[in-house]
Amino acid sequence: MSTPKLLLVEDDTALAELLEYRFASEGYEVRTSADGDEALVMAAEETPDLVLLDWMIEGTSGIEVCRRLRRDKATAHVPIIMLTAREAEDDRVRGLETGADDYVTKPFSPRELLARVSAVLRRVRPALAGETIETGDIKLDPVAHRVERRGRSLQIGPTEYRLLKFFMEHPRRVFSRSQLLDAVWGTGSEIEERTVDVHIRRLRKAIAFDNARDPIRTVRSAGYALEPV
Amino acid sequence: MSTPKLLLVEDDTALAELLEYRFASEGYEVRTSADGDEALVMAAEETPDLVLLDWMIEGTSGIEVCRRLRRDKATAHVPIIMLTAREAEDDRVRGLETGADDYVTKPFSPRELLARVSAVLRRVRPALAGETIETGDIKLDPVAHRVERRGRSLQIGPTEYRLLKFFMEHPRRVFSRSQLLDAVWGTGSEIEERTVDVHIRRLRKAIAFDNARDPIRTVRSAGYALEPV
DNA sequence: TCTCATTGTCACAAATCTGTCGAAAAAATG
């Protein structure tokens, strides 16, 4: 899974370190700069997934950084959350008008900022916020109805898709044919149990990949299970 | 340009009226409800573009309304801004975790809320804010009502235009025929579902380009999606 | 009024999916 990359622009060293630590421990990759111009260079070097921008930094002002980020095509669509002083409503409004996506007023708790960051990422890049299911090397995006393995997208039929999705929602667990019929075909479907085998085979074929190991395990006289590769 | 539709859930009548007035005069279409359950019904009737949700309402609580909005497929992706009391940080964090996009703490100025709403809409549906949207090599200018691909402008009918615009506002996502009917033709239109197919074909034809890949993906038994090329 | 673009439906063709069989293969059993 890709770890979201944050760019933190904050000249209060103590606060910066605190945040860096918290975000890192939540699985984010954080790069920090205390200076507006330096931050712009860093953003140009490696486009971050989200920018945390203190409004009151020395040198190039926050609002100017925001504007320049928006102007450059590479960073024009990177979400920006600004960190502002509580009182300055004007700043906040101006920030939103300039193109920031959001703000958090100081003092804030790291926990709150985390929730905010994740909410914004969820909006902008669902895949980063974990709306997709990942099992081993298979990724399934329910919103886009798309399945890929090792980055390559797979061609997969409707029933196989539902079957795979069900398996991925409950990895490692063994399901009997009748359980699968209930879960995937719907309760009370009058379908031959053997038919499940056929769809398992079709699913296997659909997700087969070069010589990668088959992630679907047959449990003799019990059913099938998906084992993350 | 289309006027953004807001749903305001607020049981403080005075505040509700104030906001209604302000937003209306800024070109928004506002529907108001003082009650959670009623609000859910209203949202189901006509999907709003954004929900303003007071956290402390009588009856069904704000958090519950939020959760239910998220659960229903039709409203799952409608942005929600919650209005909370200043102190309750826990509520705010919980709200963001439940799926709200944003919050504003009371008391707030209408001006600030306006900026916030417009920021969220810009992020989620740029076309509502009058910005041009770009998806892959297709560019759509909602103000000029023009579409171009790789610099060359495309001839495109009204319905196909709305369809494309909707797709471009939600790239990659799969929409069923009935969702498309609701979104593009308007709720409750009594139109044959298969008609969507025909317009998809017309749209495909309109945006076809030399031998460029067709960006509209058919998802069998599910619907259609726009994939950036 | 006439013209022309647009719209919603339909019917048919094409593509794709589904559930079942029976034979072959593989795994347990004794």
Add this chain to the structure above:
DNA sequence: CATTTTTTCGACAGATTTGTGACAATGAGA
């Protein structure tokens, strides 16, 4: 090793779903 049980595999006909061309109705603009 022979037998029994269970799973895999290939094939196929019927069913669903989607693509496409044609057409009549509608309505805006000349």
